[in-house]
Amino acid sequence: MEESKGLTKAGQAEALSSLIARAARAGKGAPPVERWNPPFCGDLDMEIRGDGSWWYMGTPINRMPLVQLFSSVLRKDEDGKTYLVTPVEKVGIRVVDAHFLAVEMVVTGSGNDQVLTFRTNVGDVVEAGPDHPLRFAEDAETGGLKPYLHVRGRLEALVTRSTTYELLELGEEATIDGRNVIAVRSGGSLFPVMEVDRLEMLTQ
Numbered sequence: 001m002e003e004s005k006g007l008t009k010a011g012q013a014e015a016l017s018s019l020i021a022r023a024a025r026a027g028k029g030a031p032p033v034e035r036w037n038p039p040f041c042g043d044l045d046m047e048i049r050g051d052g053s054w055w056y057m058g059t060p061i062n063r064m065p066l067v068q069l070f071s072s073v074l075r076k077d078e079d080g081k082t083y084l085v086t087p088v089e090k091v092g093i094r095v096v097d098a099h100f101l102a103v104e105m106v107v108t109g110s111g112n113d114q115v116l117t118f119r120t121n122v123g124d125v126v127e128a129g130p131d132h133p134l135r136f137a138e139d140a141e142t143g144g145l146k147p148y149l150h151v152r153g154r155l156e157a158l159v160t161r162s163t164t165y166e167l168l169e170l171g172e173e174a175t176i177d178g179r180n181v182i183a184v185r186s187g188g189s190l191f192p193v194m195e196v197d198r199l200e201m202l203t204q
Contacts, residue, residue: 030072030073030152031072031073033073033074033075033085033153034075034153036085036086036087036090038085038086038087038088038089038090039089039090040083040090040091040092041089041090041091042091042092043091043092043093044056044084044091044092044093045057045058046070046084046093046094047093047094047095047096048082048093048094048095048096048098048099049096049097050096050097050158051101052098052100052101052121052158054067054070064122067122068122068123070084071099071100071122073085073086074099074155075090075153075154075155076095076099076153076154076155077154082094082095082099097158098148098156098157098158099151099155099156099157100120100121100122100124100151100155100156100157100158101120101121101157101159101160102118102119102120102126102147102149102157102158102159102160102163103119103120103121103160103163104118104119104163105117105118105119105159105163105166105167107170111185112185112188114170114185114186115127115128115129115186115187116128116134116167116170116184116186116187118149118157118159118163120151120157121157124151124152124157126149126150126151126157127186127187128149128186128187128189128191129186129187129188129189130187130188130189131150132149132150132151132187133149133150133189133191134147134148134149134150134159134184134186134191135147135148135150135191136148136191136192136193136194145164145168145193145194146158146164147159147164147167147193167184168184168193170184170185171183171184171193172184172185173196174190174192176190176192179192179195180195180196180197181193181194181195181196182194182195182196
């Protein structure tokens with residue numbers, strides 16, 4: 001049994017290492033855009049679409065290094081708008097849904113020690129937990145679940161559909177603030193997905 005448990009942990013560590021290796025910006029960190037206060041210089045005809053693609057003047061930006069560069073200086077301010085921020089200027093862009101996509105998830109540990117680590121489409125690696133919570137919204141059009149992961153500042157990643165299925169398989173019943181809910185656990189925190197009664201109604 002101990003040997004089997006050791007193999008399981010080794011497999012988890014290998015999967016996590018592989019995820020980080022695939023993350024183009026792992027370990028590099030983002031510029032300190034939250035500390036910069038440059039003048040607003042107008043809006044750019046730039047958009048992050050719902051599928052995570054970046055567009056400029058109606059044309060997709062297909063160069064990933066350029067997308068990663070832009071994404072590293074993103075900031076969402078208290079006015080609810082998103083900007084590209086440098087020490088000398090701030091320009092507005094449009095965001096259809098989320099700033100990033102969470103495209104891959106690795107599970108390590110179990111029970112209270114379980115940690116969910118996500119990789120975004122631009123190379124961020126984020127562990128869900130108290131500093132990077134998960135929240136679950138309902139799609140107004142389809143009624144389906146849309147999980148979001150806090151990445152940094154006010155920026156979030158929408159969890160892709162395939163990764164959402166993996167995430168929901170980890171759901172467990174819990175009582176949070178007096179409500180019986182399905183929740184997922186990571187980094188010592190429980191994140192409510194939906195109330196049990198609501199889930200039962202949807203699956204009838």
